[in-house]
Amino acid sequence: MAAAAGVSTATVSRVLNNPALVRPALRERVQDALRTLGYVPHGAARALASNRTRVMGAIVPTLGVSIFANGVEALQDRLGEAGYGLLIANSQYDLEKEYQEIRALIERGVDGLVLVGNERLPESRALLRRAAIPYVVTYVSEAAEAAPAVGFDNFRSAYEIAAHLVDLGHRRFALATSPSGANDRIRARRQGILRCLADRGIETEPPVLELPYAMESGRDAVRRIVKDFPQVTALVCTTDFLAIGALAEARILGLAVPRDLSVAGFDDLEFAASLSPALTTVQVPAREIGRIAADRLVGALAGEAVETATVLPARVILRESTGAPRASALLAG
Amino acid sequence: MAAAAGVSTATVSRVLNNPALVRPALRERVQDALRTLGYVPHGAARALASNRTRVMGAIVPTLGVSIFANGVEALQDRLGEAGYGLLIANSQYDLEKEYQEIRALIERGVDGLVLVGNERLPESRALLRRAAIPYVVTYVSEAAEAAPAVGFDNFRSAYEIAAHLVDLGHRRFALATSPSGANDRIRARRQGILRCLADRGIETEPPVLELPYAMESGRDAVRRIVKDFPQVTALVCTTDFLAIGALAEARILGLAVPRDLSVAGFDDLEFAASLSPALTTVQVPAREIGRIAADRLVGALAGEAVETATVLPARVILRESTGAPRASALLAG
DNA sequence: CTCCCTTCTGTAAGCGCTTACAGAACAGGC
C-alpha cells in the first residue's frame, strides 16, 4: 500500500488518522492509492498499536424487551456515526452472567461500556475499576458508582401513575410486578407505587403479585384478583407486558376495563396504544437513553468532563384503560 | 505474567490456547499464577498474532422488529457459548447503508458475518468476496450467493395463509404490505399470496396497498378498504404490525373481525396471541435462525463443510381473526 | 546566497500476543 503511493507507512497512517499533518498534494496521492487499491485497515493491528479498539460494549438484560432493543439500536446508530462499533451481550437479569459478560467484553478490549441499572456484583465493580474504562449505567436516574447515569426516574414515574389512579377515585389497589431480584428498576417502580398509596392515605395494603415476566402472568394476576381480591378496582403493573396480559384476561372474564377494573402499565410498548382499550402507561425514553449514553462514552474518551447523571423525562400517557371506578365499587371499598 | 510463574510467554500462551501441550504440573502452576494475578489477555494482540478476532458481525434491518431482536439475541447467546463476541449494526432496510456497515465490520476484523436476505449491492458482494470470511444469509430459504442460507420459506408460508382464507370461502381479497424495496422477504410473501389466489382461481385482482412500516399503516389500509373496496372480506398483511393496526381500526369503525373482515398477519409477534381477536399469522422461527446461523459460522471457521441451505418450518397459526365471510358478502362477491 | 526556523516525511521501535523452530528433558531399549 505505502509502496503504491511511493510513501512510507507512517505517512499512510497519518493520512488516515490525522490528514492535516500531511501536505495536501501528498495527501491526495495517498488517498487515490487508498481508493484504487481498496485498502482496508487492519483493525486489530490498529488497536494494538494505538491502544484503542474503537469498539464499545453494551450489556442489557435481554433484547426481547423492546425498550432495550430500541435503546441498543439508538446506541449503535450514534456510536457508528462517531466511528465506533458495538459489541453486545445479554445478562438475562442475572448478575453472575452480567459479570461474565463484562469480563468477556473487557477482554475483547472495548473502549467503553454501557450497563443497565445499578445492581452489580462486587466482582463486577472490581473488574470495571481495574479495566479503567469509562462506562455509563442506564435506565436509572442516579449512579451508585463513579460512572454517570443516563436514564429516568422509575420511582417517580410509577408514583405519578399511581397518583393518577388515586385521583380518579380508586381506593382498592393491586400490584402486579415482574421479578424484582437483580432488577432495581422494577423495585423502584414498585416502591414508587406503594409510596404514593401510603402518601395518599390508602389504608388497605395492596396485594403485590410478583410473577414471571410474561404476558401469561398478567392473566394470572387478573384471575387472582377476581378470586381473592374482588374489591380491587385498580391494577397497577410494573411493565406493559403484564398489563397487556391483564387486559386480555379481563376481556375473557367479561370484566369491563376501566369500568370494572382500571389497568395501568409501564414502558409504553408499541402496542400499548393500539390495544382495546388503549393502555395507560409510562413512556420510557429508550432511544434517547441509547443516544445520550453513546455521547457520554465518546465524550469521556475525548477527555470531556462527565456529568453525574442525565435524567430524562418519562411521561405518564393517559389512555383508555384507566378511569373512575364504578360507584358500587366505591361503596364496597 | 510469564515471569510470575517462572515460564516463558510461549508457555503461558499454550496454557491458554491448547493446554494439552503443556505438562500437567507446569500447566497448573501457570493457571494458578493466571488466577492470582487476575490476568486478562489482550484481545487485539491476540487477534493480530493469530489472525482471528473471535468476533462475529451481524447486520439486521432494525432491532425494533422483534423477530430480528430475538434472532440477534439467540445468535449472541450461541456465539458467546462458543467463545465469540458479536458486533451488531443496522441497515434500516437500506442497501447502501448495509454496504457501509459490512465494510465497517470487515475493517474491525470480524471472523464471520450474518446478513439478512439475499438482496445486496454488487459492491457488498465484492467486499465479502475479497474479505474471504464466511457468512450466512438469514430469514430466507435459499442463498443467491455462495453463502449458506438459514431461514424459512416466506413465499410458501404466505401462500399457505392465503390458502387458508380461500378455504374459508373468501373470494375478495386485499393485500397490505410494507415497502418491498430492498426487502426480498416481503416481496416473497406478497408473491406467495398473489400466486395462491391465482392458483385458486380468484379472478378479481386484489388491491395491493404498499404502506410505510407502522401500525398506523394498518389503520389506513382498513380505511381504504372500507372506502374503495367494500366487497373485500379478507385482508392479508405481510407483517403483524400492519395486521394489528388493521384490527384496531376495524374495531373503531365497528367492523366485526372476522365476521365482516378477516385479517391475517405474518411474524407472530408476542402480542399477536393476546389481541382481541387473536391474530391468525405465521410463526417465524427467529431464535432458531439465530442459533443455527451461529453454528454455521462457528462450524465454517472450524473447517466444516457448509450446508447450502437450512430451511426451518414456519407454521401458520390459526387464531380468531380469520373466519368464514358473511353470507351476504359472499353473494355480493 | 547563507543561515535559521518551521513544516513535513521517513526510520524504526514497539504494542502483546502466537507459533515455527530448535534445543532441553526425559523414557526406554540395548
Next chain:
DNA sequence: GCCTGTTCTGTAAGCGCTTACAGAAGGGAG
C-alpha cells in the same frame, strides 16, 4: 550408561499498525 526417539519448553520472529524522533525540505530574513 549410552543412544535414539519422543515429549515438552524456550527463543525469537513476526502480525500491521502508530508515533517519537530525527532528518529533509522549504521559506524568509539578512
